[in-house]
Amino acid sequence: MVSTVQNTDVKQKDSDHAVVVAVASRAVFEPGAGGGDGVYAEGVAFPLLQALQKVNERLLEENSAESLLFDIVLITTDSQQQQQSSQLISSTKHYGLEVSRFCFSTEEDFSESLLKNNVQLFLSTDRNEVSQTSQKGVLSALLDEYTASCPSEQLRVLLCGDAVIRPDTNPTPASRQAAQSFSARLGKMRQRFGMSDSPLSITLMTSCGGRDSCGGALQTLRSLGISADEAYCLAGAPQGPILSVLRPHFLLSDGFSGLED
CATH class of the missing domain: 3.40.50 (Rossmann fold)
Incomplete structure (x- = not known):
């Protein structure tokens, strides 16, 4: 019910x-x-x-x-x-x-x-x-508990781009479609604001691969009209330290994994 x-x-x-x-x-x-x-x-x-x-x-x-x-x-x-x-x-x-x-x-x-x-x-x-x-x-x-310490004046969304590098991790078609739709609309929202003093911040993070992989992920995002405010290529380094600095409200792994067709 x-x-x-x-x-x-x-x-x-x-x-x-x-x-x-x-x-x-x-x-x-x-x-x-x-x-x-x-x-x-x-x-x-x-x-x-x-x-x-x-x-x-x-x-x-x-x-x-x-x-x-x-x-x-x-x-x-x-x-x-x-x-x-x-x-x-x-x-x-x-x-x-x-x-x-x-x-x-x-x-x-x-x-x-x-x-x-x-x-x-x-x-x-x-x-x-x-x-x-x-x-x-x-x-x-x-x-998680870290969400409680996130800022209330700016929405911070972190997109994980590793599935673009490893397409075998792609989700089901339904999840892929939902991810593409949400990500694209989030990108449109971000376009409503200027480069500075935006209440919405979109960050790209790749855990694997080098600069070329991160650059390719950025291009994939831009093809959907999404401009990331920041991009981080960890190249195998642990995520913890950068997450503690970025303090995203949530991380969308599926939100990026379905962007490559």
């Missing part, structure tokens, strides 16, 4: 042009934790939602009629939060998060709920959820 509640306090996005991002509610709010005034405490994905919202605000500042916006959906299979749906909704309003819809489902109907809401990117701290939705062709990324 899937139940979707529309947030009447938020202007709904244009369904034909918006980029629908679903975030697991347990990642946004600490389950069972109270932040005072009957609201949930902030979770690891809280800065992520603020960053998504910042991109929308800046896009509307540039053009009040802009329709290419992030459409944020909170989704939960947590029985406790389902039972306390009013607290979940009031917590979102309390913190000023512009969530368009709240989706409640069982674990069995979880993937169906994403498809019904036309979700283009799903984010969760649950590895099993991410794996399950990826198999259904929904582009998904895993959040």
Whole structure:
């Protein structure tokens, strides 16, 4: 059973042009934790939602009629939060998060709920959820505790380009199509802003290969209209040090793996 509640306090996005991002509610709010005034405490994905919202605000500042916006959906299979749906909704309003819809489902109907809401990117701290939705062709990324320390004023997306170098790691056709669509629309959003002071940053990282491989990955991105703000060729070096500096909100490995046809 899937139940979707529309947030009447938020202007709904244009369904034909918006980029629908679903975030697991347990990642946004600490389950069972109270932040005072009957609201949930902030979770690891809280800065992520603020960053998504910042991109929308800046896009509307540039053009009040802009329709290419992030459409944020909170989704939960947590029985406790389902039972306390009013607290979940009031917590979102309390913190000023512009969530368009709240989706409640069982674990069995979880993937169906994403498809019904036309979700283009799903984010969760649950590895099993991410794996399950990826198999259904929904582009998904895993959040971790480092997301909580990411900036809220700029959305930082990291694209992993290794599958362009190793095409045998390409995902299923459904995942590839979802990755291409999301990446291209993200690139269009980035084009709305100048080189400096952008609320959206796109970074390319290749773990294997040398400069030529990284250059080829950059060209592949540009063919889809995506200009990376930065590019890093690790050439086999560990990812940890550079990730600690970049502090991306999420890393899209599938988001880049399907770009080579």
